[in-house]
Amino acid sequence: MDAKIYVVGAGIIGICCAIALQRDGHKVVLIDKIGPGAGASFGNAGAIVNGSCVPTATPGIIGSALKMLKPGGPLSISPTYLPQLLPWLIRFSWQSREQNYQRNALHLVALTKHATNSWQKLLTNTESVDMFKAVGWLRLFETSQAFNANASSRQLMTEHGTPYQTLNFDEIYDLEPNLARIFQHGFYQQDCHFISNPERMLQSLTEHFVANGGEFKVAEVTNIKVQEQQAIIETTDEVIYPGTLVVTAGAWSTKLTKGINYSAPLETERGYHMMLPVTKAISRPIVHAEQGFVLSPMETGLRVTSQVELAAVDAPAKYRKIRALLPKVKRMLPDAEMTEQSCWMGCRPSLPDSLPIISQSAHKNIFYAFGHQHLGMTLGPMTGELIADLVAARKSKIDLTPYRADRF
Numbered sequence: 001m002d003a004k005i006y007v008v009g010a011g012i013i014g015i016c017c018a019i020a021l022q023r024d025g026h027k028v029v030l031i032d033k034i035g036p037g038a039g040a041s042f043g044n045a046g047a048i049v050n051g052s053c054v055p056t057a058t059p060g061i062i063g064s065a066l067k068m069l070k071p072g073g074p075l076s077i078s079p080t081y082l083p084q085l086l087p088w089l090i091r092f093s094w095q096s097r098e099q100n101y102q103r104n105a106l107h108l109v110a111l112t113k114h115a116t117n118s119w120q121k122l123l124t125n126t127e128s129v130d131m132f133k134a135v136g137w138l139r140l141f142e143t144s145q146a147f148n149a150n151a152s153s154r155q156l157m158t159e160h161g162t163p164y165q166t167l168n169f170d171e172i173y174d175l176e177p178n179l180a181r182i183f184q185h186g187f188y189q190q191d192c193h194f195i196s197n198p199e200r201m202l203q204s205l206t207e208h209f210v211a212n213g214g215e216f217k218v219a220e221v222t223n224i225k226v227q228e229q230q231a232i233i234e235t236t237d238e239v240i241y242p243g244t245l246v247v248t249a250g251a252w253s254t255k256l257t258k259g260i261n262y263s264a265p266l267e268t269e270r271g272y273h274m275m276l277p278v279t280k281a282i283s284r285p286i287v288h289a290e291q292g293f294v295l296s297p298m299e300t301g302l303r304v305t306s307q308v309e310l311a312a313v314d315a316p317a318k319y320r321k322i323r324a325l326l327p328k329v330k331r332m333l334p335d336a337e338m339t340e341q342s343c344w345m346g347c348r349p350s351l352p353d354s355l356p357i358i359s360q361s362a363h364k365n366i367f368y369a370f371g372h373q374h375l376g377m378t379l380g381p382m383t384g385e386l387i388a389d390l391v392a393a394r395k396s397k398i399d400l401t402p403y404r405a406d407r408f
């Protein structure tokens, strides 16, 4: 048996788990089939939404989803994938009932309220700290109708103690003077942070992990199994008998856990980005609430992120809808250059209750950390801390029962 801890999947969750375990004194090997940050962690909007408490499954979501499905809207469902997706959609719809929504909000905020602190702790003594910007998270509304429709989310935030301010017209343009004068209402979470280059952040954290004695391997894990209580990892190169195994393969995680007879209702909410030339026109990530897209001023260019596409994890990307947003972005930032630099698609790993699995498995030495949906960047460092606690059989700062793998 190899006494090291093997972490499978080097997205933000895997890297944060690997570093937290290393800081606890373990020898750790991080494995990815492509490289650090090859999945959803590569191309997200970079927002660290401290205190985020609104689950995706909200009361009334089915009605809103039907509206979002209209041509050009931010939601799409692959018709050929629908039969496979249906059980997940039914569970998701059940989770949107008021009582479930309130409970999920409580368990979500229990994690997210530690996001900023956990990021600060993670970045201490690393070279990556320059990418962690204290610029807040801004949502803008063109109409009072859309702003009023958001009132229940604001009420939930108030109930959970998540700080925010509402902004009027003048206050919006004091913060972001280069935006077109089309917005009437704003909603600002000042204590949120922004990762100005998620790809470089993941590379730099991996370098930090390796410089401190960690091992990084590029290999595809083809199967995980257990024989006589020994975990076994089969890769394209070798068979490994790890002392401890942590599965952090994002939307691909349940493909791997099949080999140890564990399944969870994990689906992917695929999202897209389009890169435009670098601009200094905005200072923080900004959500256009009505149009359902986010503009993020990355150091590599202006990133437009949008969409929830419910389709198979390995289905080909369709860039038509993200490209169609260009005139809407132009309307918001008339002076910025609008030449497409690249497009990308990533798979958000999502469970019906909008909560991740952070848990020991039915096998003593196998742990799971996946299903972070729209908040994986926000929750990476906190998840790493909690997995280190579970491996050490140490009491965590929060109760981990709501995130257990056997809740489904």
Ligand SMILES: Cc1cc2nc3c(=O)[nH]c(=O)nc-3n(C[C@H](O)[C@H](O)[C@H](O)COP(=O)(O)OP(=O)(O)OC[C@H]3O[C@@H](n4cnc5c(N)ncnc54)[C@H](O)[C@@H]3O)c2cc1C
Pocket: 008, 009, 010, 011, 012, 013, 014, 031, 032, 033, 034, 035, 036, 037, 038, 039, 040, 041, 042, 043, 044, 045, 046, 047, 048, 049, 219, 220, 221, 222, 248, 249, 250, 251, 252, 256, 270, 271, 272, 273, 305, 306, 345, 346, 347, 348, 349, 370, 371, 372, 373, 374, 375, 376, 377, 378, 379
């Ligand atoms: C458009 C978009 C915008 C987003 N914006 C934000 C945001 O602003 N803030 C926020 O908090 N979150 C955001 N998210 C969500 C966030 O990006 C994800 O929740 C997070 O990246 C998930 O991280 P992960 O490590 O679980 O998965 P991933 O980043 O997908 O990593 C999984 C890794 O596992 C590897 N892997 C898979 N199978 C195998 C195998 N068999 N063998 C070896 N390796 C394997 C993959 O190569 C990959 O590197 C956004 C997501 C999208 C798509």
